[in-house]
Structures are given as structure tokens and as C-alpha cells.
Amino acid sequence: MSAATASTTTSDATERTRALLTTADSGRRRTDRAMQVLIWCAFALAMVPLVWLLWTVTTEGIGRMSIDFLTLSTRNIFGGDPGGGIYHAIMGTLIITGIAAAISVPVGILTAIYLVEYGKGWLARSVTFFVDVMTGIPSIVAGLFAFSLFALFLGPSAQMGMMGAVALSVLMIPVVVRSCEEMLKLVPNELREASYALGVPKWLTIVKVVLRTSVAGLTTGVLLSVARVIGETAPLLVTVGVTDSINFNPFDGRMMTLPVFSYRQYHQGYAPCPAGESASCVADIAFQNAWGAALVLIGIVLLLNLVGRLVNRWFSPKLR
């Protein structure tokens, strides 16, 4: 009696196990599908602002593009006057970012060399740690630092391009160090050892072998870090100020830069036009200018990104 029951339960259990193993588990599969769709959606969601933003900037900014817009400044341009351009801002951005790069690139690459080739012990560990921490410094704080530094020598009312360059290099150095460090680590040790075996001293090995091998990667790192800081607004607003005139001298007086120009125009808002729209007074000219400057800025940033990636793809040695 009891034996029979036991055998039926056993066979029931076997049946159930068999059913479990042979039929698909629809619940689990459904979860899997749902999560797959969700994860694809997350990626699509991130692409929405990117495409939307690039589209808006292009369509809004393209109308303002002209030779005049790129070669004139906004000196003596008031109200809704549709004249003037962003030449002064373009030059300011190029000069200030150029100086920042000239400060940051040597310091950044040398620090990366120190970390990869020499770094041992507590000093290397703390440099690595604080470089990482430094990447998180808010840009406005870097601007305040440059302001305080120059206030020590020149008094609190100083505003000039050099201050902006110092602020930008505080932001740029850690980015250069991080990316160059990665690139130097990719150089295989065999190359260094082969060089030592030929009796080449260490410094010459670094200059002629390590840097030569990784030059494409270093270029990429530098270009991407320039792209990172070229759009910084807040530190320049604090240190460099605004001007309507062309100023090529980073040691004397205020300079205009593209992001700050864009912000200033946005800040101006609508211009009061007495007799409605006319050729000499466009009410939303400030917003058009802001979009135009934004388009030029984004163009520069995307170009730097593209060139950076392509340099790495085409010129880096194949290490396989």
C-alpha cells in the first residue's frame, strides 16, 4: 500500500522534473527579453539628447554663418544690430587654450613618464591618487584659484588671458596625465629591455623608444584633453572677463572667448526694436549670435575629437 503510493509520487516527481527540463521556462525567458529591451532603450535614451542637441545647434547656428561673422568683432555693435562677429572670441579661445596646452602638456607627459617609468613607493601612489582627485575639481574653483594666485601679485582687479590659461591648465593637467599614462603603459617591456641590452641609458630609452612608440597615443590624449577644456566657460568668466574688441595680448587686459561670448549674448536676451523687425534691428540677434558661437565651438570640439581618434587609429603601431 505505502510502497505503491511512494512509487506513484516518485513517478509524479520524475514527470514534473522531465516537464521542467523539456519545456521552456517562459517566465525566465520573458524577464530576459524584457531586460534586453530595457538595456537597448537605455542606450537609445542617451543618444536622444546627443542627436537633439547637435541638430538644434546646427540648424539654429547655421543661419548666422558668414565671412563677416567669422572675421569681425562686436566692437561698437549695440542693440539689435545684426552686424559684427566672433573673430575676437575665436582668437581669444585659441590663444588662451594654446597657452594652457603649452603649460599642461609638458607637465602632464613628464608626470606620466614619472608614474610609468620611475614611480615607486608612496610618492607615486599619492601622485596617482591626487591626479585622479584633481580631475574632479569644479571648473569654477580652478577659476577662483587663478584669480587668487594673480591677486597676490597684481591686486584683485586684474583680468587677463594668462589667468584664464592658468585656470584651464589646472583642469587640463590631470586629464593629460591620465590619458598619457595609459598610453605609456601600452608600450611593451621587451622594447625597453632590448634598448637597455644595447647599452642605451634610461633617459634615452624613454625619449627614443618609449615616447617614439607611443607618440600617436600621446597625440590623441593631448587633443582630447584640449577638447575637454576648450569649452570651459565658468573659469574664464571669472578670470578673463568679457570685451568687445580684438585683443591678442594674453598679458594685458580682458579677452573674449567663444563660450563666454555665447553666454554673454544669451544673457543679453532680446533687443528692443522700435519699429518691429527691420534690416538694421533684429530682436533675437543675441540668441542667433549665441547659437552661432556655439556651433563654431562644437565644430572645433568635434574636429579635435575626430582627429584625435583617427591619429590613434592610423598611426599607432600594431602591437600584436
Place this chain on the structure above:
Amino acid sequence: MSITDSPPRAGTRTARRRRSSDRGFNRGFRWIAVGAGVLILVVLAAVALFLLWQAWPALTAGGDELAAEVPRFPADTSFLGYVGPLVFGTLLAAVLALCLAVPVAIGIALFISHYSPRRLSQVLGYLVDLLAAIPSVVYGLWGFLVLAPVLTPFWLWLNENLSWIPLYGGQASTTGRAMATVGVVLAVMILPIITAVSREVFLQTPKLHEEAALALGATRWEVVRTAVLPFGRSGVISAAMLGLGRALGETMAVLMIISPGFSYSLDILAAGQHQTIAAYIAADFPESTGLGINTLIAAGLVLFVITLAVNMTARWIVARRKEFSGAN
């Protein structure tokens, strides 16, 4: 190249040789490299010291003195009472952005590391990184002129139907210049950093763990849930904290979108309630003089300390994970 030309004498050979490899250009080059590393530490220390030096007059001045000399300084309060609402606004914006960004960022990171076609994953990574390359002033323009009008009807709807939730209460802004819009824009801006760090961690998941899960009959999601996510948890936490650091210090997008106010209100849909430290400094700095500048720099010092603490915690978690992870 005249470093090894004289043969060392016996006896002093080892000492000689050790020294002879560190002479001339070799030594000079090493010192330059070490100097660059030290310079970075000096710069970071200088940032803290110079900020402290410039902020000191404001930190030591009494509330009355500050109120007399600094425009927009509320009466009957100390420096702490003045910076408090700003800290609150900064934290609110950052936390809001973080809540929106982290789930999406984890999804994108998983997509790139485990779901997308292998050949495409690098290009897709670049696309996400492009979001970080777009200047913040452009985010501000877009957020105010394009995104805010689109989001406003949605905010009004939330305000009308869900106002019993504390966050959605109050008088909703009809222009979208509220903390909620700022949160959305900041979330987009911090997506790339969170994605990049999480992606790195997910890619480090030991292949054996994933294959073991697959061998037990797990579906792809179950592999992610049982092998990838537990392995990457601390990495995701530190990625989120790095994103938090970015959101705390973001200036232009906040400055251009929000209509500022100084309160401890939680109504993220209302205008004129909040302001962040960074945006406040950028807005007031050009018109400030004397003690006003000191006060703004003191506020900047507070921001610096907050972000430094957040970033150091995040990096510490990453570093600790690297040491103890037996997977690599």
C-alpha cells in the same frame, strides 16, 4: 653617452655601478620627471591654500559686517546661514541628477560591455563620450531654449496630479526654469563619466564566472544579474560618486537654466527656490568687489571641500577594490 666608459675597479664595483647608472642626463631626466609629479601635488595644495587665504577675511568677519558690505547677503545671519541654502541647492541638484543618470548609465554600460555587437562597442563608447565633450554653455543654451519648453507641460502635469509627493508640490514654474529641468540636463552631462567607469568594471568580470553561469543554464540577464553586477557593484558605486562630483561642480548649465532663490524648499518644480554654489559664484563674481569677492571665494572653498571629499571617497573605493580583487 659617456656614462659607462671607465671600467670600475674591483671592490667598489657594485656601489660604482649603481651610481654610474644614475648620473648626468639620467639623473637630470629623473629629477625633471619627479619634479613634474611633485608639481601636481604642489598645485593641488596651492589651490587649497590660495582659496583659504582669499576666503579668510569672509570666514572671520561677523554676520553684520558681511551684511553691510556684501550685496544680497541676508540680514541677521552668519556665513554658515548664508552658505547653507546654497549647499542645499547644490546637493539637491546633484542628487537629482544622480538618481536620473545612474540607472540609465548602468544600462548603457551593460549594453556596451555585454549586449551590443562586439565590433560596434568601441564606436558606441565614443558616441557616449561625445556627450562629455559638448561644452556646458551649449547644454545651458539647449536646456533653456529647447528642453525647458518641452518639459514644462510634463512638470505641470506632475504638479497637478502628483502634488501629494513632496518633491512635486508647490507652485510649478510655467517656464521650466526649475530644479527639475536642471536635474535632467545635469543627468545628461554626467552620464558619460558614470558609463565609462562602470563599463571598465563590467568588462573586468572574470570570464569563468560568466561561463559558469551560462553552463548552469542561465539566460543572458541572469548572467548579468548573478555574475556581472555583483562583481561590479563597488565600481558602480564609485562611478556614481564621480558623477556626483561632476554634478556638484557644474556651473554654466545651472546658471543659464535656473531662476535663482535661496531656500531649503524641496519643491523641485517651483521657480525661484534654489541656487547652487558654482552658479551663484559665476553670476555674482563679475560685479563683486572687496569683501564680496572674499565671500564668494569662501563659498567656492566650501564647494571645493565637498567635491574633494566626494572624489577622494570614490577614488579610495576604486583603489581598495583594485587591491583586493582576486580576479585580475
